[in-house]
Amino acid sequence: MLSAKHKTGLVFFPAFDWAISPTHPEREERLLYTQDQVFEEGILDIEGIEEYRPDLVTVKDVQRVHFCVPSVWDVMTESHFISAGGAKTIGMAVMDKRIERGFALVRPPGHHAMRVVHGARGFCNVNIEAIMIEYLRRAYGINKVAIVDTDCHHGDGTQDIYWHDPDTLFLSIHQDGRTLYPGSGFMQEFGGPTALGTTLNIPLPPKTSEEGFLYITENVVLPILEEFKPDIIVNSAGQDNHYSDPITNMNFSAQGYAKLTSLLKPDIAVLEGGYAIEGALPYVNVGIILAMAGIDYSKVREPDYNPDRIRQSKDITGYIEKTAETVLGLWDQRVSIGEKVRGKDKIAERTRRLFYDTDNITENQKESLMVCPDCSGALRIDSTSSRDKHILAVHIPRDACHACKERGYEWYDVKPHGYDIKFLQDRPQDKYLEDHKGKE
Amino acid sequence: MIIGLDVGGTHTDVVLIGDQGIERETKVVTDHSNLFKTVLTGLEKVTEGIDHKKINRIVLSTTLTTNAIVQHKLAPVGMIVAGGPGIDPEYYRTNIDYCCVKGSIDHRGRETEPVNPSEIKQIRDQFRKKDIRYVGIVSKFSVRNPQHELTINEILGNSFDKVFMGHRISGKLNFPRRIATVFINAAVYPIHKDFFEAVKRSLNKKGFTMPIHILKADGGTMTFDSSVDFPGQTILSGPAASVMGSIAFASRDEENLVLDIGGTTTDMAVLIDRVPVLNALGIQLDGYKSIIRSLATQSIGIGGDSHVCIENGKLKIGPERLGPALAYGGPSLTPTDALVALGIIPELNKDKSILGLKPLAETLNLSLDQTAQKIVDQTCNEIVKNAHKMVREINSKPVYTVHEVYEDYTVKPKKVLVLGGPAQHFAPNLEKLFNLEVKVVPRWSVANAIGAALARTTCEVTLFADTEQGKASAPEENFFRNVSQLFSKEDAIKIAYDLLKEKAIKRGADPQDLDMEVLEDLEFNMVRGFYTTGKNIRIKVQVKPGLIHGYDQISNS
Numbered sequence: 001m002l003s004a005k006h007k008t009g010l011v012f013f014p015a016f017d018w019a020i021s022p023t024h025p026e027r028e029e030r031l032l033y034t035q036d037q038v039f040e041e042g043i044l045d046i047e048g049i050e051e052y053r054p055d056l057v058t059v060k061d062v063q064r065v066h067f068c069v070p071s072v073w074d075v076m077t078e079s080h081f082i083s084a085g086g087a088k089t090i091g092m093a094v095m096d097k098r099i100e101r102g103f104a105l106v107r108p109p110g111h112h113a114m115r116v117v118h119g120a121r122g123f124c125n126v127n128i129e130a131i132m133i134e135y136l137r138r139a140y141g142i143n144k145v146a147i148v149d150t151d152c153h154h155g156d157g158t159q160d161i162y163w164h165d166p167d168t169l170f171l172s173i174h175q176d177g178r179t180l181y182p183g184s185g186f187m188q189e190f191g192g193p194t195a196l197g198t199t200l201n202i203p204l205p206p207k208t209s210e211e212g213f214l215y216i217t218e219n220v221v222l223p224i225l226e227e228f229k230p231d232i233i234v235n236s237a238g239q240d241n242h243y244s245d246p247i248t249n250m251n252f253s254a255q256g257y258a259k260l261t262s263l264l265k266p267d268i269a270v271l272e273g274g275y276a277i278e279g280a281l282p283y284v285n286v287g288i289i290l291a292m293a294g295i296d297y298s299k300v301r302e303p304d305y306n307p308d309r310i311r312q313s314k315d316i317t318g319y320i321e322k323t324a325e326t327v328l329g330l331w332d333q334r335v336s337i338g339e340k341v342r343g344k345d346k347i348a349e350r351t352r353r354l355f356y357d358t359d360n361i362t363e364n365q366k367e368s369l370m371v372c373p374d375c376s377g378a379l380r381i382d383s384t385s386s387r388d389k390h391i392l393a394v395h396i397p398r399d400a401c402h403a404c405k406e407r408g409y410e411w412y413d414v415k416p417h418g419y420d421i422k423f424l425q426d427r428p429q430d431k432y433l434e435d436h437k438g439k440e
Numbered sequence: 441m442i443i444g445l446d447v448g449g450t451h452t453d454v455v456l457i458g459d460q461g462i463e464r465e466t467k468v469v470t471d472h473s474n475l476f477k478t479v480l481t482g483l484e485k486v487t488e489g490i491d492h493k494k495i496n497r498i499v500l501s502t503t504l505t506t507n508a509i510v511q512h513k514l515a516p517v518g519m520i521v522a523g524g525p526g527i528d529p530e531y532y533r534t535n536i537d538y539c540c541v542k543g544s545i546d547h548r549g550r551e552t553e554p555v556n557p558s559e560i561k562q563i564r565d566q567f568r569k570k571d572i573r574y575v576g577i578v579s580k581f582s583v584r585n586p587q588h589e590l591t592i593n594e595i596l597g598n599s600f601d602k603v604f605m606g607h608r609i610s611g612k613l614n615f616p617r618r619i620a621t622v623f624i625n626a627a628v629y630p631i632h633k634d635f636f637e638a639v640k641r642s643l644n645k646k647g648f649t650m651p652i653h654i655l656k657a658d659g660g661t662m663t664f665d666s667s668v669d670f671p672g673q674t675i676l677s678g679p680a681a682s683v684m685g686s687i688a689f690a691s692r693d694e695e696n697l698v699l700d701i702g703g704t705t706t707d708m709a710v711l712i713d714r715v716p717v718l719n720a721l722g723i724q725l726d727g728y729k730s731i732i733r734s735l736a737t738q739s740i741g742i743g744g745d746s747h748v749c750i751e752n753g754k755l756k757i758g759p760e761r762l763g764p765a766l767a768y769g770g771p772s773l774t775p776t777d778a779l780v781a782l783g784i785i786p787e788l789n790k791d792k793s794i795l796g797l798k799p800l801a802e803t804l805n806l807s808l809d810q811t812a813q814k815i816v817d818q819t820c821n822e823i824v825k826n827a828h829k830m831v832r833e834i835n836s837k838p839v840y841t842v843h844e845v846y847e848d849y850t851v852k853p854k855k856v857l858v859l860g861g862p863a864q865h866f867a868p869n870l871e872k873l874f875n876l877e878v879k880v881v882p883r884w885s886v887a888n889a890i891g892a893a894l895a896r897t898t899c900e901v902t903l904f905a906d907t908e909q910g911k912a913s914a915p916e917e918n919f920f921r922n923v924s925q926l927f928s929k930e931d932a933i934k935i936a937y938d939l940l941k942e943k944a945i946k947r948g949a950d951p952q953d954l955d956m957e958v959l960e961d962l963e964f965n966m967v968r969g970f971y972t973t974g975k976n977i978r979i980k981v982q983v984k985p986g987l988i989h990g991y992d993q994i995s996n997s
């Protein structure tokens with residue numbers, strides 16, 4: 001009889017009644033054939049594989065991560081509460097040791113959702129991994145977390161949320177931003193002044209195949225994880241690197257994804273993208289589940305799988321080896337680069353223009369960070385959207401020192417204020433404030 | 441008049457039911473080495489002096505196939521399994537002659553690798569050489585497209601006595617369970633067929649000519665003639681018989697819990713508006729996970745005759761039964777003895793029970809009464825705890841739509857029906873612990889036979905349509921039709937109901953008494969590129985388990 005070597009939990013939530021629009025890639029049908037394959041393979045019957053019903057996240061769980069404009073209820077649909085909840089359910093089951101590992105096979109996805117949310121970007125409204133992770137930090141007291149994003153698109157939302165967090169290692173492997181949405185995720189994107197080196201981007205050229213992905217996993221991801229020593233490893237398990245994916249240009253496979261999962265050994269995997277709903281997802285998901293559970297996946301392959309047809313060229317192999325070297329070099333020098341970057345500034349500022357492709361919104365942001373020697377620094381964001389909302393958002397980090405806590409409240413308490421909404425995330429106290437103009 | 445017969449572990453119960461209710465009831469000792477004689481004796485006793493022409497229905501629930509599986513008395517079977525990409529089907533091996541072959545169908549029912557005829561011919565010859573007479577054929581996704589199973593069957597020709605194919609036994613997706621179920625069907629086929637043919641012959645000789653119905657694990661019936669194609673469905677019909685026997689006393693529009701407290705075990709089930717909750721996947725028996733429809737029942741090793749002892753300083757009840765209670769000449773202390781000692785069961789041999797209680801009372805440092813009470817309390821507590829657990833499990837069934845998550849329907853039993861020997865004595869205690877009305881099922885000692893007698897014929901139909909491929913099919917019913925892009929969910933439901941009606945009548949249902957419902961109706965737009973190219977429709981309908989019309993008021997008898 002088949003049984004799991006590692007007790008593995010699954011939340012399967014295909015949201016069969018939810019779509020962005022009827023013909024959108026993020027539609028009801030997306031996980032239909034995956035469900036067929038998972039059911040027909042009898043995976044949920046296997047000894048040591050446990051299916052859970054997703055919990056719902058609370059508004060507070062969302063506020064812990066996001067500044068939602070104008071409110072949590074306005075940017076979330078019921079389906080988002082469930083998909084984030086599914087990730088949370090798996091996270092709790094892992095922390096409670098009811099399972100060794102878990103996979104939240106849920107939709108809609110979340111890795112393009114940033115800290116400030118004016119609407120949907122790249123099919124994402126809220127960041128379901130971040131909501132889960134910050135809940136686990138609060139409820140279980142874990143600190144160091146590694147997120148390995150293996151979706152084909154750069155996980156720019158997750159990067160944004162953890163840009164200033166030295167305790168969260170964000171490692172994204174994706175198709176080069178010069179050739180794919182969202183056009184970011186270059187090696188130079190390396191983390192904010194107080195968290196330099198805990199954001200790492202590994203852009204890969206189009207047509208990268210199994211060989212390239214597994215090379216990066218073994219030679220870059222695993223050694224860095226080894227050094228970082230996270231309490232938990234989270235995998236943003238997007239499946240759009242597949243050779244048959246309609247919106248990307250990579251050559252990864254079900255066998256490749258399963259092998260990558262065996263190497264990475266994530267505690268928690270969360271489904272992200274993947275839009276080859278018939279030819280890839282059913283096989284990739286079965287491969288990932290079996291790999292997580294430590295069950296033989298050697299016969300899991302796409303019906304049209306032909307490793308010779310998708311093999312990467314020598315040029316690509318060479319390019320990837322060089323990329324690996326550069327990333328490892330950056331990682332090794334992160335401390336000295338950090339000192340150089342911080343210089344003598346007390347406050348670091350950056351201004352950005354962000355685009356919400358799904359909802360067609362433009363946002364202008366000005367970020368000010370306390371470059372603090374004692375903590376990762378209070379953060380102030382001034383943001384205006386093309387929907388005519390001007391907000392102030394203040395984030396006091398989990399590890400905030402006394403001075404940064406005070407600075408956070410000083411920023412928030414500015415009077416009189418001309419903002420439509422003021423937000424405060426007081427992470428040490430797990431307290432979230434909102435001040436809507438004209439409401440008082 | 442109707443005869444219901446249920447073969448139990450110790451007794452076989454038989455009832456004769458007329459328009460006015462139960463006319464006769466009888467018990468015979470079950471002889472497991474000669475079930476045929478047991479069944480015949482039971483039938484003879486209950487019909488003694490009755491005009492055979494007045495009997496128009498006979499329903500049997502036996503342990504025949506269950507015992508064959510548990511005791512590994514199975515016929516040699518040859519299995520041919522076509523897996524394709526995915527988990528290696530070798531992991532689902534059921535027996536020695538189990539061959540994994542080429543051929544693969546994908547999730548939409550498209551062939552991705554053909555069957556290799558010469559490979560099948562070789563296997564056929566090998567099976568024949570080994571004198572195998574029963575064969576099972578299962579291909580992955582055969583419920584979407586049975587072509588490979590049919591092709592293999594054709595190659596086998598007439599070389600075997602009986603061939604079972606996966607797509608004919610269930611419409612559900614679950615390849616490993618389909619493999620196990622096809623194997624079970626093939627392996628119990630000869631024993632089932634021989635037994636019921638013999639019963640039929642004997643009854644015919646005595647002048648009974650009505651069709652024999654057989655109880656299934658889902659609390660429904662089928663005729664003997666249709667059962668030869670699905671003999672596996674007769675396993676574990678016993679627990680279903682008792683549940684069906686309590687339905688007449690359940691309340692409408694609410695949820696009831698049924699507890700059958702026996703000597704060794706307590707079996708539990710849930711009724712919603714007098715319809716038993718079914719197991720989502722299928723029955724499990726002796727390591728076989730099958731796709732056979734069954735009631736969601738749970739059995740725990742606690743009953744009136746459970747062995748009571750002290751283990752690690754703590755009172756332990758069950759799960760084993762060493763024999764009857766001390767009061768009835770048994771070898772060890774039981775919860776029944778506790779009831780006797782407390783005077784709840786008036787019994788002459790009270791001394792024996794008290795003698796058995798003494799050492800425990802000393803170890804626990806309690807009085808005799810306190811010890812007896814503690815045993816009764818703990819027995820009831822265990823039952824209640826497990827009943828709650830079962831309800832929780834039913835309620836934690838995963839759902840796949842936003843609507844269902846937010847609707848969050850949960851089962852909350854409002855009443856508890858108990859049956860079985862010690863049930864009435866535990867009832868007051870259970871009532872306190874559940875904080876619900878606990879009702880002892882009248883005539884509980886033959887409720888199982890009543891349940892068998894009055895169970896309705898049940899069945900299920902699964903219909904699948906893929907308008908992009910222009911196909912609608914229900915392979916289980918041998919139904920295939922080309923459809924247009926305009927084919928709708930409503931069309932699909934209508935066809936499914938027609939197929940269901942036809943199937944139910946063929947299996948012995950009264951056309952006037954079909955309580956049908958839609959279990960699942962899903963419809964997806966299929967989008968390729970940025971255009972809608974078709975619809976993917978999935979329908980599941982069933983005839984609900986329940987009591988046959990006209991007899992659901994038997995409670996008044």
Ligand SMILES: [Zn+2]
Nearest residue numbers: 149151173174
């Ligand atoms: Zn990525």
Ligand SMILES: [Zn+2]
Nearest residue numbers: 151152153273
């Ligand atoms: Zn993606």
Ligand SMILES: [Zn+2]
Nearest residue numbers: 372375401404
């Ligand atoms: Zn500070």
